[in-house]
Amino acid sequence: MEYGILSILPPLIAILLALTTKQVFISLILGIFSGTLIITDWSFFAAVNMTLEEIVAIFSEGWITKTIIFSFMVGGLITVISASGGVQGFIEYLTKKRDVVKDKKGALLLAYITGLVIFIESSITSLVAGTVARPLTDKYKVSREKLAYVCDSTSAPVCGLIPLNGWGAMLMGVIGVQIANGVVEGTAAELLAKSLPFQFYSIIAIIAVGYYIMTGNDWGPMAKAEKRATEEGLLLRKGATPMVSEEATATPPKEGVTPNMWNMILPLVVLISMMPLSLYITGEGNILQGSGSTSVFWAVITAVTFAGFLYVLTGIMNLKEYIDYVYQGIGAIVPVAILLITAFAIGNVIGYLETGEYMASLVEGRVSGAFGPAIVFIMASLMAFATGTSWGTFGIMMPIGIQMAVAMGAPLYPTIGAVVSGGIMGDHCSPISDTTIISSMASASDHIDHVNTQLPYALANGALALVLYLAAGFIM
Template structure:
């Protein structure tokens, strides 16, 4: 059955309610319920039952379950490295011992460069940027909204421009499927690499973020947030509801333990190193074929196991204390896991309603090839905004974009780059995006505040990207 415009309602209602009420759970469930009402011909009780089932059923998908368990384990890792004195030792080393971080700008640059260097997987990037930078950014009164913006605007953009991570593996598989179907010819790796210079949104986002940090010139709601943090010392606005309750997850360095940044760096190093190893293993020796969700899950689990042997072996804590910290950190992540489950559920609703296909059908085959990349960028942005997933947008739009580019005689490389750019742009703008939720979690920011303060920057970079697609689409 074709639902047409109605397929847009669940996501739109969830997004509007989330912004209006700041209650993400209620908004997401309202969107799910509307979707099921559409599919059950507006019969309430069957729709309500199916809505509840749709949230439960997300756990039937292995990658979803691994991602949600990952969020619990992240809380455990964060709590452990705080209790071990790792965070305190790192902050002391940078701000007091070597005095490398002396002001707000330096604190934000630290977060920015960590986001650039840790390019293996977007959720891992957010986690590490938030964990390492938050105490230092707090010290120098950087608003949590600004830190969330840095987390979000380095993770996905950087990961999207590198082919040897879970993002690259997904994109290569989708491109290879089009080669196998005979739509295009060539090598998927070569096609993806040649599309990187056309990933205009990601490139613009990274440049804009660096300029904002260096100049200190913010605008829109972010400017108000930064003024509040600097003048009043309030890292969050009054009444803000962080995705992660800091009182629940934060612990002081365990009494009798000497702070040492190695206690933080070693577990995080294991986390980072395990990603490519896991991709290699799950890809049967081909890193590009590896499973991103499995690799992230294995990586955080390996970091947790390593932390146990390391901390207990160094007599930083006993086994019972270690497990207490594990439970404490995991418990604090229950709100994050719940939001992710609801976000995945509404994403599934959008798939059932074929929201992406409907959006694509509105313009497919109706426009000149010169405007192909620009149209593909807009379509990808809207689909990602509506569904809250970059990877889901890739799955929908890569086949459509390549087929459109061939039919319209548009630039193939630019068309692929436009899909990737649009998917990230839509994600950065959407309150139901899983990566945006993780960025809010990593920075301990109010989720809706993060979306509101980041949106003007996403729109600015989106406008820059769209202009480049139009201009270059005409001349290339």
């Protein structure tokens, strides 16, 4: 059944309510309910039942369940690392022993560099950057919104530009289908590699983050947030609710423990190194064919287990204390998990309504080839904004984009790059995006405050990217 313009209503309702009420969970539930109302032909009780069933049904998807468990275990890992004195030791090393981080610029650069060098998976990138830098950005009165922006805008863009990860596997998979169907020629790796220079939004976003860190020339809501943090010492807006509790994000070292940065570095090294190893194993020897969801799941389980052995065997804490701290961290992540569950559920409902296909049908075959990359970028951005998923956007828009490019005579590589960049840009703007939610969690920021402060930057970067896609379309 085709739902036409009605398919746009559920994500629109969820997004508008989230931005106006700042109650993301309620907004997502109402978005899901509005979608099920449409699907059940406006039957109230049937829609209520379907809403509840859809929330339960997401656990039938293995990769979703692994992502949620991953979030829980990361909460436990962050808390137990803090309790071990690892975070405090790292801060003392950088600020007192080495005098490396002296001010807010240095603290933000630490998050920025961490985001650039850890390109194995966007969620891990955000979480590690936030965990490592947050104590220092708090110390130098950086707003949580600014840290969330740095974590968010150096995660997905970097993973997209350096696709030696699950992102690369996913993108080559959807491109490969078009090659197998005879739409285009070549290899998936070749087409993806040649499209990388045309991921204009990702490139601009990474450069922009560095610019705002180095110059401090913030504007719009971000400038107000930074002024509040600097002048009033308020890292969060009055009345704001951090995605995870302050107790969990600032767990003091266990009494009697000597701060030691290696108590943080070693578990994080295990977390990071397990990701490519897991991709290699799940890809049966091909890292680019590995399972991203399984790999992050294995990586965090291994890191939490390693931390337990490290802390217990070295006498930092006993087994009961270790388990208690892990439970404490898991408990702090419950609000995040609830938002992820409802975000995934509304994504499924939007899939039933075929929102993405309807949006793409509005322009397919109606424009000149020279406008192809720009049109695809706009459509991918709107789709990711409405659906809250960049990967879902890739799955829908990559076949459409490649087929449009061939039919319209549009340049192929910029079109592929436009699909990836558009998916990432829309994700950066959407309050129902799982990666945006995780970035809010990593920085302990209020989620809607993060969205509101990042949105103007993302739109400005997107406008510049759009101009470049227009230029590429006409020049090539």
